[in-house]
Amino acid sequence: MILVVSTCKYRLSEEEFVDPVIDIIREAGLDYTLKRYSEKLNFTRYTKVIICGTALKDFDYMNYIDNFLGLTRYRGGILGICAGYHILGLIHGNNPLEMRRIGVYKVKVVASSPLIDRGEAKAYFLHNYALKNVEKPLIALGLVNGEVAIYKVMGKNQFGLAFHPEVLNKSIIRNFLNHSDK
Amino acid sequence: MAMNVCVLYSGGKDSNLALYKASKEMKIKCLVTVKPESEESWLFHYPAVDIVKYQAKALGIPLILDSCRDDEESSIKALYNVLEKAIEIYSVDGVVTGAVKSTYQATRFQRICWDLGLWCFNPLWQINESKFLHEIVNSGFEVIFTRVAGYPLKKELVGRKFTWEVVEMLLGLKEYINPSGEGGEYETLVLDMPMFHRKIEVEYEVYGSDYDASIRINDVRLIEK
Structure with a gap:
């Protein structure tokens, strides 16, 4: 069972940032549960967790960051998209800086992972915060104009994406869903 | 609020x-x-x-x-x-x-x-095409085609209403067109939907060639629903 976490303050934003991710999970024939950032979250019940993005002006999830602290002990796969990248970075001691990026940019993938091979890929960005560099336990897997576009939590199948893979890089989500965490 | x-x-x-x-x-x-x-x-x-x-x-x-x-x-x-x-x-x-x-x-x-x-x-962002087109018909929208702009969409479609049959036809053409018309394959006009207090009636003529045709609206009025 996949846990999908919405970081959207408004349901109208969920149609934009959550529903497209759920469509990919459904197409893969997998079951999912949707929870919201303001709920108490019990991650251990799920095989994988996807934390979706939200609107550019939406930071309400930052008021509920404690709900995500359990992820530091979680052993399953995590895919943090935009707000999810922000949250996963924060709980691992990496504080994203204010860096706005809107539109399609080329990501340089510097190390291969189960999500994407080394090389270049176009991706759609919509964020206000990003990491300029990362410290342990995070390692950078992809870069865009001096910011970390993809990172991984060392020793785990847990990733942060500063872009929205549900727009131009659906295969990243499919690869995440199909990859075994064992 | x-x-x-x-x-x-x-x-x-x-x-x-x-x-x-x-x-x-x-x-x-x-x-x-x-x-x-x-x-x-x-x-x-x-x-x-x-x-x-x-x-x-x-x-x-x-x-x-x-x-x-x-x-x-x-x-x-x-x-x-x-x-x-x-x-x-x-x-x-x-x-x-x-x-x-x-x-x-x-x-x-x-x-x-x-x-x-x-x-x-952007509530329609990345929406699944089938879900999108079915939602329009299911929600009680009255929609007509105002333009077709390329093969295999024919001139006869211009002025025609969006129905289940038309939606299935569009989804069946996935190989040739984007069924939701996102690539400019066709344009539409909404004559009625649940938020309209009155509906729109138009008189029009169709002009153009077999696979590139539009409507020219000659008269418009609001009528009771």
């Missing part, structure tokens, strides 16, 4: 479905329409402005209207103008768009909204 928003409105199925979805959570203060010079505009659909005025009346929602040339600079300037008016007159805090797939459109809408301090909502 519901947020005050405006809706980027062209009168077709996309902006009407975005409006309908937004109305369930937000307070719709006004519609904003920018009319480009022609169908060549990359940023806006080419709406029949007179019809948009009737649709706004049918909805009972104020309309802010402007026009622009087809080039990007003029389109963006016009969008800033109408949104600044929406902020000034109706105190909107957000914008709702009918963007579906175009990252070109979405990027510009997002940047302009950010510059103006507005929330940007």
Whole structure:
């Protein structure tokens, strides 16, 4: 069972940032549960967790960051998209800086992972915060104009994406869903 | 408390479905329409402005209207103008768009909204085509084709209503076209939907060639539902 976490303050934003991710999970024939950032979250019940993005002006999830602290002990796969990248970075001691990026940019993938091979890929960005560099336990897997576009939590199948893979890089989500965490 | 928003409105199925979805959570203060010079505009659909005025009346929602040339600079300037008016007159805090797939459109809408301090909502973004088309019919929208712009969509389709049969036909043409018309394969006009207090009736003629045809609207009126 996949846990999908919405970081959207408004349901109208969920149609934009959550529903497209759920469509990919459904197409893969997998079951999912949707929870919201303001709920108490019990991650251990799920095989994988996807934390979706939200609107550019939406930071309400930052008021509920404690709900995500359990992820530091979680052993399953995590895919943090935009707000999810922000949250996963924060709980691992990496504080994203204010860096706005809107539109399609080329990501340089510097190390291969189960999500994407080394090389270049176009991706759609919509964020206000990003990491300029990362410290342990995070390692950078992809870069865009001096910011970390993809990172991984060392020793785990847990990733942060500063872009929205549900727009131009659906295969990243499919690869995440199909990859075994064992 | 519901947020005050405006809706980027062209009168077709996309902006009407975005409006309908937004109305369930937000307070719709006004519609904003920018009319480009022609169908060549990359940023806006080419709406029949007179019809948009009737649709706004049918909805009972104020309309802010402007026009622009087809080039990007003029389109963006016009969008800033109408949104600044929406902020000034109706105190909107957000914008709702009918963007579906175009990252070109979405990027510009997002940047302009950010510059103006507005929330940007795109409830149709990346929507599954089948879900999208079925939702239009299921929600009770009365939609007609106003243009077809390429094989295999035939001239006979122009003026025809969106029905289950038509939706299945469009989904069956996936190999040739984007069924939701996102690539400009066809344009639509909404004559009625659940938020309309009155419906629109049009008299028209069809002109053009076998696979590139449009309607010319000769008369429009609002009628009781």
